Amino acid sequence: MTDAKQKAAPNRSRGRRIARGLGATAAALVVAAAGTGAWYYQRLDHNITTFAPEGIASSRPPVATPAPTGGRPVNILLLGSDTRDDGNSSLGGGDEGVGHSDTAILLHVYADHKHAVGVSIPRDTLVTIPPCLLPSGKWSQSRTNQMFNSAFTIGEFKAGNPACTQNTVEALTGLRVDHTLVVDFKGFAAITSAVGGVDVCVPNDVDSYGIHLTKGRQTVSGQQAVDYVRARHGLGDSSDIGRMLRQQAFMSSLIKKVQGRGFDLTTLLPLADAATRSLTVDPELGSPYKLAEFAQSLQDIQLSDIQFVTLPWRFQGARVAVVEPDASILWNLLRQDRTLDGHPTGDAGASPGASTSPGAGAGLEPGPGASPSATATATATATASATADPGGAATLDVPVTVHNAAKTAGLAGRTALALRGNGYTDITIGANTPARRTTLIEYAPAQRAAAEHLAQLYPGAELRSTATDSIVLTLGQDRADTPGLPDGTAQDDTAGLGGASPSALPSAIPSGITDNTRPADADLCSDLNFG
Incomplete structure (x- = not known):
């Protein structure tokens, strides 16, 4: 029995020495790793410059x-x-x-x-x-x-x-x-x-x-x-x-x-x-x-x-x-965290790319992430168009020039974006004009139906027949407290920053976006010149 204990003792002692040796090695590795990490941290920290x-x-x-x-x-x-x-x-x-x-x-x-x-x-x-x-x-x-x-x-x-x-x-x-x-x-x-x-x-x-x-x-x-x-x-x-x-x-x-x-x-x-x-x-x-x-x-x-x-x-x-308004549409999509083709990234199959189909882009419909107000507004707008003008497409194709007489910065641009979101296709942003109290819609006699259709979106606007090549929408101070959106369109807290509401998404992504988009996984040699 004594011999057995005496033989076992050296084995346990040797095991302890090995364990101590492994522990010391592990500790040394930890210290070395920590030292390297600290050295790298100090080096990187010293490298970084911040602006005030x-x-x-x-x-x-x-x-x-x-x-x-x-x-x-x-x-x-x-x-x-x-x-x-x-x-x-x-x-x-x-x-x-x-x-x-x-x-x-x-x-x-x-x-x-x-x-x-x-x-x-x-x-x-x-x-x-x-x-x-x-x-x-x-x-x-x-x-x-x-x-x-x-x-x-x-x-x-x-x-x-x-x-x-x-x-x-x-x-x-x-x-x-x-x-x-x-x-x-x-x-x-x-x-x-x-x-x-x-x-x-x-x-x-x-x-x-x-x-x-x-x-x-x-x-x-x-x-x-x-x-x-x-x-x-x-x-x-x-x-x-x-x-x-x-x-x-x-x-x-x-x-x-x-x-x-x-x-x-x-x-x-x-x-x-x-x-x-x-x-x-x-x-x-x-x-x-x-x-x-x-x-x-x-x-x-x-x-x-x-x-x-x-x-x-x-x-x-x-x-x-x-x-x-192409740029405003782009920023509006990103503010809403939508992909370039107008979808929330949570949608099945959604990608960040803009549609490259022929024409101005793919039509946008309220997706699973669209708010009830967005769907209701789209429906109301379509219904109003159909009721007021059975040939609604003709009234939406007429050229519209938007002037800002409300002295509210960015109102003309926001209005152009909202009108495009409501189906208008030919919009020009004009210069700021002398202040006026009420909104004015000027039109050539042949464009009366289109002018009346537009006036439905701006109740209280004055209609005036005049010699003009396009419908001229001059925004008055009665629109100064709005983000430029047609009545009935929901507003959000980005309005003061030049944004439109989530319901004001365009019916088609403009060519200013689709023609300037490059997928990151495109071939290296493709589209290296703008012309």
């Missing part, structure tokens, strides 16, 4: 309400700065100085966090830049008819003024921007290198302005990647619009590359290090933990469930004008 929250406007669109499923839509403003400061001149050429935001994409992540739409805003778009914070602590005056990318330069801050661009986007869209991220040439080059390059398609050989690219499919990173997304002259149609299409294709390819490599640490840590070295973010994303949480919230979005669309546009001389 004081520059964000105090009057903003409301935060999007959660969907019935519990998720909430998120809007992310992605900006590319062309500053040559801080070593960026070696990648972009030129002199140092305050950069512009020549690349701007507003990414709308739907409440289900499985679909997304990226809206490209042309840099030359003429917009109103609202008051923005200056280095002196004062605020600038509102500026109309300004190039969009100039908002980034207001105040001539060394690192630009992303808060001013964010304010401008919110004023333009009526959407709350939840997060803003700015990346410069260095950061962009580092990101593409960290993922091992990005597949692109170059439309033609380029050998000008210091940029050298060869026609065809290839993988680019670093300097070549920067050249591909920033080149304009000599590549494709040499326009900024064409450049945006290539940027959309590049973003799609980058997303595909990251998703293909997976979300393991060997991919994420170098990518995070590369991204944060030249990244400026809003205060709410100003830590590695917040950035990681944000990135994780996007990982379930598949490439096939992402669309890119360019803000409906037209050339206005050397600049770009926003096409209305």
